[in-house]
Amino acid sequence: MYDHFGTKQNIHRKVLVVDDELINRLLLGNIVGRDYDVLYAENGVQAMEQIKKNAKTLSLVMLDLMMPEKDGYEVLEELKNSPELCRIPTIVLTSEKSAEVKSLSLGAADFISKPYDMPEVIMARVRRSIELAESYRMLNRTERDSLTGLYNKEFFMEYCERYNSFYPNSHMDALVVNINKFHIVNELYGRDKGNHVLQKVADVIAEFTSGENGLACRNTGDVFYLFVPHRESYDDLVSALNSSAGKIPINVRIGICEKTDSSVGIEQQFDHASLACGKHRGSQMCAYVFYDTSLREKELYNERLLREMNDAIKSKQFCVYFQPKYNIRGDKPRPTSAEALIRWIHPELGFISPGAFIPVFEENGLIHKLDRYVWNETAAQIRRMKDKYGLSVPISVNVSRVDIYDPKLEETLLETIKRHDLETSDMLLEITESEYTNNSTQIIDTVTRLRNDGFKVEMDDFGTGYSSLNMLSSLPIDVLKLDMSFMRHICENEKDLQMVKLILDIAKYLGVSTVAEGVEKEEQYHLLKDAGCDVIQGYYFSRPLPSDAFEKLFEEELSCLQ
Amino acid sequence: MLTIDKLNDFGANTSEGLKRCLNMESFYLDLVKTAMNDEQLVKLGKAIENNDYDQAFEITHSLKGVYSNLSLTPLCEPISEMTELFRSKTQADYKAMYDLVMQRFNEFCNL
Numbered sequence A: 001m002y003d004h005f006g007t008k009q010n011i012h013r014k015v016l017v018v019d020d021e022l023i024n025r026l027l028l029g030n031i032v033g034r035d036y037d038v039l040y041a042e043n044g045v046q047a048m049e050q051i052k053k054n055a056k057t058l059s060l061v062m063l064d065l066m067m068p069e070k071d072g073y074e075v076l077e078e079l080k081n082s083p084e085l086c087r088i089p090t091i092v093l094t095s096e097k098s099a100e101v102k103s104l105s106l107g108a109a110d111f112i113s114k115p116y117d118m119p120e121v122i123m124a125r126v127r128r129s130i131e132l133a134e135s136y137r138m139l140n141r142t143e144r145d146s147l148t149g150l151y152n153k154e155f156f157m158e159y160c161e162r163y164n165s166f167y168p169n170s171h172m173d174a175l176v177v178n179i180n181k182f183h184i185v186n187e188l189y190g191r192d193k194g195n196h197v198l199q200k201v202a203d204v205i206a207e208f209t210s211g212e213n214g215l216a217c218r219n220t221g222d223v224f225y226l227f228v229p230h231r232e233s234y235d236d237l238v239s240a241l242n243s244s245a246g247k248i249p250i251n252v253r254i255g256i257c258e259k260t261d262s263s264v265g266i267e268q269q270f271d272h273a274s275l276a277c278g279k280h281r282g283s284q285m286c287a288y289v290f291y292d293t294s295l296r297e298k299e300l301y302n303e304r305l306l307r308e309m310n311d312a313i314k315s316k317q318f319c320v321y322f323q324p325k326y327n328i329r330g331d332k333p334r335p336t337s338a339e340a341l342i343r344w345i346h347p348e349l350g351f352i353s354p355g356a357f358i359p360v361f362e363e364n365g366l367i368h369k370l371d372r373y374v375w376n377e378t379a380a381q382i383r384r385m386k387d388k389y390g391l392s393v394p395i396s397v398n399v400s401r402v403d404i405y406d407p408k409l410e411e412t413l414l415e416t417i418k419r420h421d422l423e424t425s426d427m428l429l430e431i432t433e434s435e436y437t438n439n440s441t442q443i444i445d446t447v448t449r450l451r452n453d454g455f456k457v458e459m460d461d462f463g464t465g466y467s468s469l470n471m472l473s474s475l476p477i478d479v480l481k482l483d484m485s486f487m488r489h490i491c492e493n494e495k496d497l498q499m500v501k502l503i504l505d506i507a508k509y510l511g512v513s514t515v516a517e518g519v520e521k522e523e524q525y526h527l528l529k530d531a532g533c534d535v536i537q538g539y540y541f542s543r544p545l546p547s548d549a550f551e552k553l554f555e556e557e558l559s560c561l562q
Numbered sequence B: 001m002l003t004i005d006k007l008n009d010f011g012a013n014t015s016e017g018l019k020r021c022l023n024m025e026s027f028y029l030d031l032v033k034t035a036m037n038d039e040q041l042v043k044l045g046k047a048i049e050n051n052d053y054d055q056a057f058e059i060t061h062s063l064k065g066v067y068s069n070l071s072l073t074p075l076c077e078p079i080s081e082m083t084e085l086f087r088s089k090t091q092a093d094y095k096a097m098y099d100l101v102m103q104r105f106n107e108f109c110n111l
Helices: A002-008 A022-032 A044-053 A072-080 A097-105 A119-143 A153-166 A182-189 A191-211 A235-242 A266-279 A293-314 A354-364 A367-389 A409-419 A433-438 A440-452 A469-474 A494-510 A522-531 A547-561 B004-010 B014-020 B025-036 B040-049 B053-069 B073-087 B094-109
Strands: A014-018 A037-041 A058-064 A090-094 A110-113 A172-179 A215-218 A223-229 A252-258 A288-290 A318-327 A334-346 A350-352 A395-398 A427-432 A456-462 A479-482 A513-517 A535-537
Touching: A014 A022, A014 A044, A022 A037, A022 A058, A022 A119, A022 B025, A022 B053, A037 A044, A044 A058, A044 A072, A058 A072, A058 A119, A072 A090, A072 A097, A090 A097, A090 A119, A097 A110, A110 A119, A153 A215, A153 A223, A153 A266, A172 A182, A172 A191, A172 A266, A182 A191, A191 A215, A191 A223, A191 A235, A223 A266, A235 A252, A252 A266, A266 A288, A266 A293, A293 A334, A293 A354, A293 A367, A318 A367, A318 A547, A334 A354, A334 A367, A334 A535, A334 A547, A350 A354, A354 A367, A367 A395, A367 A409, A367 A427, A367 A547, A409 A427, A409 A440, A427 A440, A433 A456, A440 A456, A469 A494, A479 A494, A494 A513, A494 A522, B004 B014, B004 B025, B014 B025, B040 B053, B040 B094, B053 B073, B073 B094
Parallel strands: A014 A037, A014 A058, A058 A090, A090 A110, A252 A288, A334 A395, A395 A427, A427 A456, A456 A479, A479 A513, A513 A535
Antiparallel strands: A172 A223, A172 A252, A215 A223, A318 A334, A318 A535, A334 A350
């Protein structure tokens, strides 16, 4: 760049010569003036005026120390303390050895002794000082994030690697700091305010890492990386970060990977910290979590489940089980319907709980494929019940969040019904309460269309979402399924029982059937029957059954009736 | 008329001084003439009279820089000596030293 501007663009850089002696100014100006435009000042006051006036274009200051009004040391001090002016290099003019040390400590780039060196030496020192300053500025611009002033990721990683090379056995923590739901800050307050928040957060991080002799960078968006000596607690950092944005409320979460093995590289350490940070999302317990190997093992396990899902579907590792629902309105409870529940019998991993794979598939959108598999298997089962026993046993299937937004949902369900020569009333659709409350307009539209097609819709896990009583009267549902959490203490806690009774009464008033999930004890069954519940689903009557056992149950039921 | 030869005869190291001036003779001679018109030596005399060593130090320090840059050796040497003595506030016969400097300075001005 130096050559580009100096020779190719024919732009002269500016140099300021500051000395109270006219002869010295002229002598130096004559030497430097061959290659630079020269400005002059007689004392420190004039010097600062010239510097401020030419701040953007001044390349160098050549500064005498002993001057009236304001001496060279004062000028150096002022330049050093100015964020805008400290970038301008200074060469001190002095014959005093003792002054050299003080000048350098005040930020002088170099010094020229008096009497002056030969012109060639002076020019070489001038050129070198300007080159170094310009290279440093260029480096600073590329190594720093322009918004926050922290390092950018590439330089940060480079410096961390370098640190590790010099101190391979050091005990350092890699931190990944993320601002929870930062997109909401941008949406509520605007992007300018959002950027201001990021700067404030970065300031806290910079101060923290400086105090800890560590490093920090802004990775992307609202994610920051820190590399600091290990400590057991980061409460102070969390507190400072959460209060950094003033009136704008923010909460951070931090994933930390402690380096316990010198063979673990920087990238891997930050990968682990990122994993811990990501897994920590939504946790209210603590703002930071340390990575441990179980997190990585879990991550690898989940990756395996995702990888093997398609083959598992093809090779029928997924089995649909059916948990009977018992109608308890009559004298004797009778199985009249069921819920389809997916099970994964993996050839190597054995039985995999739905709690392990369903959240993973939901997060990745693959639940879409699994649901269709379940709908098809369920429809096939309903068909078999009709063919074998002449029985219409409605079975409910889950409709996930991903499915609700699928514009082809209605078409797919109707195709499934048609393929197995069923009626829409044969397959019940279960949609969780939280989906109703999160996306009520979309849900209402979708469910209304499905009910118009003849499907019956059940609100699943009622009690776990945020629906109000007011909403219940306007939501299109046919069945209310009370979540198992309601059943847990109805035997010993009167308030819990009264709450269940209240919900059953409201459902009755609205003309909606009720199903109580998770019933395990006889006492619960009796209480629910007395309270007016219509259907019970739970281990008290039956666990989820594979197809043959499910069919056998209805065979026995039929033979009892005959 | 001031010439390089006259300055050499005076004892100045003109080749060194000229190098600092990029061998621009007229430029060098202009600077030397400027030094001849400098009134700081008068102020130095007053400072010595008043025993104001701080002021005296500042003046000699300044003149030392100018004379050494112009390689005016006969002036530079006594001024440098006085500078160090003033810096350390050493008791000395500054009047005598000053008289020597003025003698040489007058000789210089008459070149």
